[in-house]
Amino acid sequence: MPLSKYLNIVDSKSDCLNYPNEDELAYNFPFNLDPFQKHAVKAIHQNENILVTCRTGSGKTVCAEYQIYHSLKKGKRVFYTTPIKSLSNQKFYDLKHMFKDNSVGILTGDIKFNPNADIIVMTTEILRNLLYKKGSVTESLGLTASLSLENLDAVIFDECHYINNKERGAVWEETMILLPKEVNLVLLSATIDSADLFASWLGELKQKRIHLISTTYRIVPLEHYVFKKDEYEKLLDAKEVFYPDAYNRWLHYLSDQEKSQKNHKQLVTNRRLGGYEDPVVTKGDQQNSFTHTLNKTIQHFYDKDLLPALFFVLSRKGCENYASKVSGTLIDTSDAAKVKHIIEFHLHRYKENVQISQQYFTLISLLEKGIGFHHSGLLPLLKEIVEILFSKGLIKVLFATETFAVGLNMPTRTVVFTGLRKYDDSSDSMRLLSTDEYIQMAGRAGRRGKDTKGYVFYLPDRQPEMLDEMKKMMTGSKTKLQSRMKFNYDFILKTTQSENLNWMDLVEKSYYYAQIQRTVNSISLEKENFEKELFSIIISEEQINTCKKEEFYKEQLKVTTNAARRKIQGEYESWRNKNPDRIMDPLRKTYERFTTLHKNIEDIKEDLKYYNNFQITLEPYFGVLQELEFMKQDKTLTQKGINATEVNEGNALLMAELYEERVFDTLNQQDILKVLSSFMESDEKESKSYETNDSVQKVLEYGEKICKMIEKIERKYSISFQEWKLNYEYINVLEDLFTGSSVGTVCETYGIMEGNLTRFLLKLLNIVDELKNIGTLNKDVLLLEKLEDVQSYDFYKIAIPESLYLHI
Numbered sequence: 001m002p003l004s005k006y007l008n009i010v011d012s013k014s015d016c017l018n019y020p021n022e023d024e025l026a027y028n029f030p031f032n033l034d035p036f037q038k039h040a041v042k043a044i045h046q047n048e049n050i051l052v053t054c055r056t057g058s059g060k061t062v063c064a065e066y067q068i069y070h071s072l073k074k075g076k077r078v079f080y081t082t083p084i085k086s087l088s089n090q091k092f093y094d095l096k097h098m099f100k101d102n103s104v105g106i107l108t109g110d111i112k113f114n115p116n117a118d119i120i121v122m123t124t125e126i127l128r129n130l131l132y133k134k135g136s137v138t139e140s141l142g143l144t145a146s147l148s149l150e151n152l153d154a155v156i157f158d159e160c161h162y163i164n165n166k167e168r169g170a171v172w173e174e175t176m177i178l179l180p181k182e183v184n185l186v187l188l189s190a191t192i193d194s195a196d197l198f199a200s201w202l203g204e205l206k207q208k209r210i211h212l213i214s215t216t217y218r219i220v221p222l223e224h225y226v227f228k229k230d231e232y233e234k235l236l237d238a239k240e241v242f243y244p245d246a247y248n249r250w251l252h253y254l255s256d257q258e259k260s261q262k263n264h265k266q267l268v269t270n271r272r273l274g275g276y277e278d279p280v281v282t283k284g285d286q287q288n289s290f291t292h293t294l295n296k297t298i299q300h301f302y303d304k305d306l307l308p309a310l311f312f313v314l315s316r317k318g319c320e321n322y323a324s325k326v327s328g329t330l331i332d333t334s335d336a337a338k339v340k341h342i343i344e345f346h347l348h349r350y351k352e353n354v355q356i357s358q359q360y361f362t363l364i365s366l367l368e369k370g371i372g373f374h375h376s377g378l379l380p381l382l383k384e385i386v387e388i389l390f391s392k393g394l395i396k397v398l399f400a401t402e403t404f405a406v407g408l409n410m411p412t413r414t415v416v417f418t419g420l421r422k423y424d425d426s427s428d429s430m431r432l433l434s435t436d437e438y439i440q441m442a443g444r445a446g447r448r449g450k451d452t453k454g455y456v457f458y459l460p461d462r463q464p465e466m467l468d469e470m471k472k473m474m475t476g477s478k479t480k481l482q483s484r485m486k487f488n489y490d491f492i493l494k495t496t497q498s499e500n501l502n503w504m505d506l507v508e509k510s511y512y513y514a515q516i517q518r519t520v521n522s523i524s525l526e527k528e529n530f531e532k533e534l535f536s537i538i539i540s541e542e543q544i545n546t547c548k549k550e551e552f553y554k555e556q557l558k559v560t561t562n563a564a565r566r567k568i569q570g571e572y573e574s575w576r577n578k579n580p581d582r583i584m585d586p587l588r589k590t591y592e593r594f595t596t597l598h599k600n601i602e603d604i605k606e607d608l609k610y611y612n613n614f615q616i617t618l619e620p621y622f623g624v625l626q627e628l629e630f631m632k633q634d635k636t637l638t639q640k641g642i643n644a645t646e647v648n649e650g651n652a653l654l655m656a657e658l659y660e661e662r663v664f665d666t667l668n669q670q671d672i673l674k675v676l677s678s679f680m681e682s683d684e685k686e687s688k689s690y691e692t693n694d695s696v697q698k699v700l701e702y703g704e705k706i707c708k709m710i711e712k713i714e715r716k717y718s719i720s721f722q723e724w725k726l727n728y729e730y731i732n733v734l735e736d737l738f739t740g741s742s743v744g745t746v747c748e749t750y751g752i753m754e755g756n757l758t759r760f761l762l763k764l765l766n767i768v769d770e771l772k773n774i775g776t777l778n779k780d781v782l783l784l785e786k787l788e789d790v791q792s793y794d795f796y797k798i799a800i801p802e803s804l805y806l807h808i
Contacts, residue, residue, distance in 0.1 A: 003196060004210075006203030012036035012215040020045050027069035034059060036215045041066045049185040049210040051160075051199045053192055055218050056443030057411060060188045063213075064156045065098065067186045068119060072102055076153030077117075081124040081175070083162040083406065085110065086383065090408055091158070092121045093805035107147060110762050110801035115146040122147075124162070127155070128171050129648060131178035135500040138646055141773040154184040159406065161189040161436075161481075163198075163511075166426070169484030174491075177509045178501075181206040190440055191216060193478040201514045220446030224456040224474065226250045230300065235474065238453070242475050247467050254464060290461045291325045297459060298326060298397055301414060306455055307396045309414040310404070312441050314422045316375040316753060318461075319399040322418070323366055323373040330370035330396035339368050339394050343385060346804050350381055353797045356743050357382075357754040367395065374400040377753030384804040405441040414455040415445040420465055420473065432469055435476035483512035487618055489625065489644075490652055496637055497645045507618075520611050527604040534597040539590050546579060547591040620717035627713055628653065639778070646773040649766045650679030654724070657706050659774055663699045669786050670738050671696045674731050676767045678703065680760065682727035690731040700726060730760055737795045746795075754798065761799035765790060 016038035022028050025045065033041065036054070040063035043050045052060045064080070071078045080095065082088045085108045092106040105114030107122040114120075130144040139145070155175075163172035176185070185202070191214070192198070199212040221238035226247070233246040301307050307330070313319045331339070343364060347354060354360045363382055366372060372386045372395040389395045390410055402422065404410065420438070421430040433441075446454020458464070465473070485491075487507065495503035507513055553572040560568055625631040630641035630653065637645075644656035658664070664672055674696050692700075707724035714722065736746050747754055768790050775783040790796075 004200040004203035006207065006209050007196065007200045008209060008211045009196060009199075010036070010039045010211050010213045012039060012213050013217075016042055018042070026073040027066060029062065029066075033062065034215075034217075036213050037062050039211065039213050043209075043211040043213075044070050044184070044186070046209075047184055049187075049202065049206065049208055051187040051189065051195065051202070051210060051212050053161075053189045053195050053212075053214045055191060055216060056405075056440060057220060057446060057448060058215060058218060059448075061409075064158065064186055064188060067154050067156060067184065068095070068099065071153035071184075072099070072118060074153060075151075077151050078119050078153060079127060079155045080119060080121045080158065081127055081155060082121065082158045083124060083165075083168070084403070085123060086380070086387075086403075087158070087406065087408060088121050088123055089384065089803040089805040090387065092803075093808060094409070095119055095121065106803075106806070107143065109143070109766055111803055111806070112143060112146070113806060116148070120147070124157070124171050124175055125168075125648070128175045128178070131175060132494045132498060132501075132645075134498060136498045136645070137642060138497065138773070138777065141646065141776060142769070149180075152183055154186060155179060156186045156188070158188050159190070160187040161192050163484065164192070164479060164481050166484055170486050170491075173483060173485050173511050174506075176202065177205065177506055181208055185210075190436065191478055192436075193480045195481070197514075197518070198481050198511065201511050204514070205509055218443075218446070219448050220451050220454050222442060222445055222454045222456055224442065224458070226458050227297065227300075228253050232457075235458070235470070236456075240475060242471050244467055244471060247470060251464060251467070293459070294322060294325060295327050297416070297457075298330075302330065302396075306414045308390070308393060308412045309397050309416055310410075310412040310444055311397065311399045311416045311418060312402065312405075313399050313418050314401060314420075316377040316401060318418070319373040319375050319401060320362070323371050323397075323399045324362075326366075326369075326371050326397060328369070331394065335370065335394055336368050338392075339370075339389060342389060342392070342394070343367065346385055346388065346808070347381065350800070350802070353800055354379060354381055356798055358744055358747075359754050370394065370396040372398045374398060374404050375755075376401065376403055376759075377755040379754050379758055379798065381800075381802065381804060383755070388804065388808075402437065402441060405444055410444065411447040412444055413447065413451055414457065415442055416457045416459050417441070418459055418461045420458070420460075420470075432465070432473055434479055435473055436479045438473055483510060483515055485510050485512040487512075487621075489621060489630075492618070492621055492625065493630065493637065493641055493645050493652065496631070496635065497642060503618075516611050520608060523604050523607055527601055527608075530597050530601050530604070534594070534601065537590060537594050537597070539587075539594055543587055544591065544594070547587060549575065550579075550584070550588075620714075620719050623717045624710070624713050624719065628657070628710070630656065643774045643777065646777065647770050649763060649770060650676075651724070653710065654703060654706055654726075655679065655771070656774075658699070658703060659771070659778075661702070663702060664771075664783055664786070667695055667699065667786075669790065670734070671699075672771075672786060673764060673768070673790065674734050675699050675703075676771065677730040677734055677760075677764060678726035678728060679767055680727050680730060680763065682729050688728050688732075690728040692731055692735065696731075700728075730764075733757075733760075737793070743795055743798050758799045761796060762801060765799075765801075 013035055016035060019038055019042055025041070036052070037059060040050050040052055044063070044067050050063065052063050054060050068078050080091060082091055088106060088108050089111070092104060096104045099119060102119060103114055103117035105117030105120040106112075107115055107120060107126050109123065109125070126144060126147070129142070130147050130149070133139045133142070133144055134149070157172065160172060163169045179185070185206070189195075195212055195214060199210050203210040223234060223238055224236035225232040225234055228250055233250045234243060235247055236242050298309070301309050311322065313322055329336070357379055359379060359382060363373065363378070363386070367386070367389060372390065374383055374386045378386075386395065386398070387408065387410065390398055420433050422433060423429075424431045442456045445456050492503055495501045495506055553568060553575060556568045557565065557572065622631065622635065625641065626633060629638055630644060631637055640656050640660050643659055644652040647655045658675075663675075667675065671693070674692060678700060703726050707726070711722075711724050733746055733750055733752070736749065741749075743754065743757065746752070747757055768787055772784060772787050774780075775787070
């Protein structure tokens with residue numbers, strides 16, 4: 001299948017011909033642009049779409065900034081979308097200071113500020129929801145009600161490689177499909193495989209010129225090392241050449257250290273058994289504890305001017321543990337005073353909110369020594385104070401999880417990996433980082449304008465990876481870009497509710513469908529070639545029957561015994577005398593190829609039948625929705641179906657069913673919150689036990705009954721098993737909070753990190769808002785009164801929907 005006529009693949013190293021004159025440009029940057037940036041600026045100047053793929057720290061943000069200048073010059077607006085809230089907050093801060101003469105707003109699930117601004121930063125989900133609601137009866141409800149597409153000139157998709165994310169990738173694809181084609185697109189991505197196919201799809205989708213601008217060049221080159229005593233062994237150079245001998249030498253060095261340690265322990269044991277109490281003087285090259293190695297490494301970085309250093313630790317508890325093990329202070333008294341001042345300046349208004357957390361006191365004491373940690377279990381405001389201090393160079397050693405590498409503009413001199421394996425939800429096991437993940441994280445090393453090169457070290461806190469695994473991870477191919485579209489209940493309900501959308505139209509516009517068509521074309525061509533070869537094979541019906549007879553004899557010899565087997569053996573030998581090998585050998589080869597081709601053709605026919613009847617795969621979902629009365633026979637939505645479209649945070653069908661049965665009428669506010677907490681996604685494999693009152697218990701049991709009913713209907717329509725269940729993980733947590741237990745006590749009792757509790761409470765507010773929207777839609781005054789002032793509880797102090805970036 002050829003690439004789109006709308007696609008222009010740019011040679012990013014070539015000179016940009018016909019580059020606009022300075023007086024024509026919307027903005028002249030105060031530095032020389034790289035060739036790839038010039039190509040991007042030229043395309044934007046021509047009001048054409050661009051997809052820019054390059055490494056972290058290469059300067060792709062310049063492309064987005066020029067689009068904003070260009071749109072503002074035309075008197076129009078720009079939306080800037082990001083994959084995560086923390087990146088949205090930081091990007092809001094950056095743009096607010098860059099575009100001081102223009103208004104900048106932000107919308108995330110938690111924060112809403114200035115939604116009518118010239119430039120609005122938002123998570124991609126917000127924009128997706130806005131586009132789905134356009135022209136629907138629920139358009140005036142919810143967070144997106146204050147947001148308008150009016151005068152929108154461009155949308156920037158930062159970190160758009162998130163389209164490959166299994167859980168959330170569909171959001172990017174849906175948003176790109178739903179955006180009007182006159183809206184210009186700027187897509188910024190890490191390096192991805194098959195970028196040309198993706199860009200080609202966008203070109204066809206929008207029927208508009210798109211420029212694919214890719215570069216693997218890094219301004220600040222990276223080199224990857226391991227430690228061998230006080231020396232470095234280079235594993236990967238700036239040209240991405242891997243050195244297996246160096247890695248093997250290092251593995252042998254570690255093995256020798258381990259043997260030396262064992263020998264030393266044995267020597268100590270022998271002397272003690274001999275009655276000696278004196279210290280053993282000769283310790284040899286004994287293996288030190290990781291804490292000792294960690295501090296020795298940090299001291300080495302300090303001595304060699306390799307700080308600041310970012311240590312990636314792929315566990316939240318590990319981040320805090322290692323930060324607490326760093327000995328000494330890494331900043332002088334002057335910098336320590338600056339740290340105290342910045343913390344006081346930014347957090348003074350939130351003291352009663354953050355000081356109820358033990359994390360606050362643990363973290364502050366470390367920050368005052370130039371040490372920090374950053375992970376998803378940290379309170380959002382504390383994460384942001386860490387980011388601010390790190391960006392100012394006041395944190396010399398930071399221990400962080402992988403999320404610190406996503407988009408945040410936080411370069412450093414040195415990156416260290418203490419491990420290379422992460423937990424994988426899909427397999428419920430640990431797996432090695434993918435090449436993409438490793439490159440994204442390692443790419444934080446090397447600060448443009450400050451460092452001549454970036455340093456990346458592997459300092460394992462346990463057994464090191466084997467050579468083959470290490471090489472595969474560091475030099476492997478990029479992850480193939482795949483559609484993550486989910487044609488499920490949510491998709492059908494949201495597309496059906498909008499007057500402007502047709503679900504089949506969206507299916508046919510999707511990258512998923514384009515991939516199917518590409519597959520269909522590819523296997524159709526393969527089928528055609530097989531058929532040509534089959535037609536060229538000369539074999540008679542009689543010869544085919546002869547070969548089948550031999551197959552029959554061989555099969556019978558495998559399954560028969562005793563007299564029956566002897567009988568078959570005799571017949572087979574008689575048959576072979578009539579059909580000697582000199583005749584059968586060439587015939588067998590011809591027949592084998594003949595049958596293989598036949599099978600291949602039939603397999604392809606089955607595949608084509610599946611792909612060409614794709615629509616049928618959605619019909620079962622329509623059947624379930626109609627049987628549950630979410631949808632009428634004419635495929636328009638009932639009121640229950642419309643109610644379900646308002647639910648994004650939990651199970652839409654279950655929420656709408658519970659509302660339809662008026663279960664919330666019998667509950668007070670606290671009980672409603674307990675029930676809504678069961679809509680949270682859970683990482684737990686098994687349901688947790690809980691204790692609650694009879695009213696809540698009755699509703700939850702009814703919810704389970706609905707789940708079983710839907711599963712039964714799905715089986716009737718042959719829908720592959722989808723587990724419908726409620727999550728009871730937070731019911732006891734809420735019980736304790738409502739009865740006055742402190743946040744600290746609750747976190748300790750249930751092993752929850754404060755940041756996770758905050759995220760739960762904020763998500764619970766979002767679910768409450770969605771239920772409120774359903775209440776508003778149905779003029780349910782009683783429900784709306786019950787859901788007033790949910791945030792008034794004292795424990796909600798820890799979960800304020802705020803960001804430091806809004807005030808600096």
